Amino acid sequence: MLTDLDALHTGVHALRARHEQRLRVAASMTIADYLAPRWLTSLRTAFTGLRLELDVANSTxxxxxxxxDRADLGFLESPEVPDGVSVRYLARDRLTVVVPPDHRWARRREPLDPTELAATPLIVREHGSGTRETLEHALATAGATPTEPLLELHSTTSVRNSVVAGAGPAVLSTLAVATDLAAGHVVEVPVTGLDLHRPLHAVWRAGHRLTGPAAALLSVALRDATDNGTATR
Incomplete structure (x- = not known):
């Protein structure tokens, strides 16, 4: 027999269940490291009881x-818009060639061309990474085929740390190396004839309308892109 106390507990649990919200986010590594933290901080201000899960992976x-349906909302950096999902453009990012200060390219006066860059073993991310896809797409557009990599690593931080440690050149987002460039830990090498810009996108299930925290997070990301001047295509 259901007592008044049992009914009260049942009502409290039902009320709590309606107010507890969960958001599953998946983000590619550059976005997860350099953009998502401030987006998620803003979201938690609006949704104080939110259960938030962030999965960091490559764009694929x-x-x-x-x-x-393992993530309610995703953020990725690949140059091509994937099929089978709803997509919203967020911002434009730029990749840059960086080398250790003692590398021979750090002292060159002429920009690299696509052929020379492609012929040089680089420190790269794994296949499926948006950073690697952007580089390979740009080289292919310029008619160049990359040689075997110097190192293949599974995180942006590992690639960045390897360059700082003097292992060799890499192509990374300016978001990932801005602090190192300012401190002189790495040197940017200009490149001619190569478009190293890439779009940043939000993606979610096709045919599914974003609501609640997912819609709020997308709004935060769009506003941040506009405020920081990176929303131009």
Whole structure:
């Protein structure tokens, strides 16, 4: 027999369940490291009881998580818009060639051309990474085929740390190396004839309308892109 106290507990649990919200986010690594922290901080201010889960992966894995309903909202950096998901353009990012200060390219006066960059073993991310896809797409557009990499690593931080340690050149987002460039830990090498810009996108399940925290997070990301001047295509 259901007592008044039992009914009260049932009502409290039902009320709590309605107010508890969960958001599953998947983000590619550059976005997760350099943009998502301030987005998520803003979101938590508006949704204080939010249960937030962030999965950090490469762009291919982010798209897969969204397609298979393992993430409510994804953020990725690949140059091509994936099929089978709803997509919203956020901002434009730029990749840059960086080398250790004692590398021979740090003292060159002429920009690299695509052929020389492609012929040089680089420290790169794994296949499926938006950073690597952007570089390979840009080289292919310029008619150049990259040689075997010097190192293949599975995080932006590992690539950045390897360059700082003197291992060799890499192509990374300016978001990832801005502090190192300012401190002189790495040197930017100009490149001619190569477009190293890439779009940043939000993705979610096709045919699904974003609501609640997911819609709020997308709004935060769009506003941040506008405020920081990176929303131009």
């Amino acid at each position: 894995a982010v798209t897969d998580a969204v397609r298979h």
